Amino acid sequence: MKEYKLAESEKRFAELIWQNEPIGSGELVKLCEKEMNWKKSTTYTVLKKLCEKGFFQNENAVVTSLITKDEYYAKQSVTFVEDTFGGSLPKFLTAFISGKKISKHQAEELKRLIDEYKEV
Structure with a gap:
């Protein structure tokens, strides 16, 4: 995975998956509708994008992470120190x-x- 940076809405979406995985894709749609006021198409579009980036996988309608929450935030911390303090x-x-x-x-x-x- 090259790009670790998530937009704010993607981060909220990822948090929902991390907190509830493994989660059925239909259940994820309902959760996103409730928590983020997203339509089904928005949920599947963002899910597809984050699966392509290597964050999650959706196999047999079950969504699981390929990168943990801790791994994501660890990478963000390293990037912050590199960008802000020259590493x-x-x-x-x-x-x-x-x-x-x-x-x-x-x-x-x-x-x-x-x-x-x-x-x-």
């Missing part, structure tokens, strides 16, 4: 905690994560 995690963290104090527990958790993912 510098220290610059991102500096901006994120600027002017705030973090708890001892949070500092220890960050240290643990750094040690866990540090190149050897």
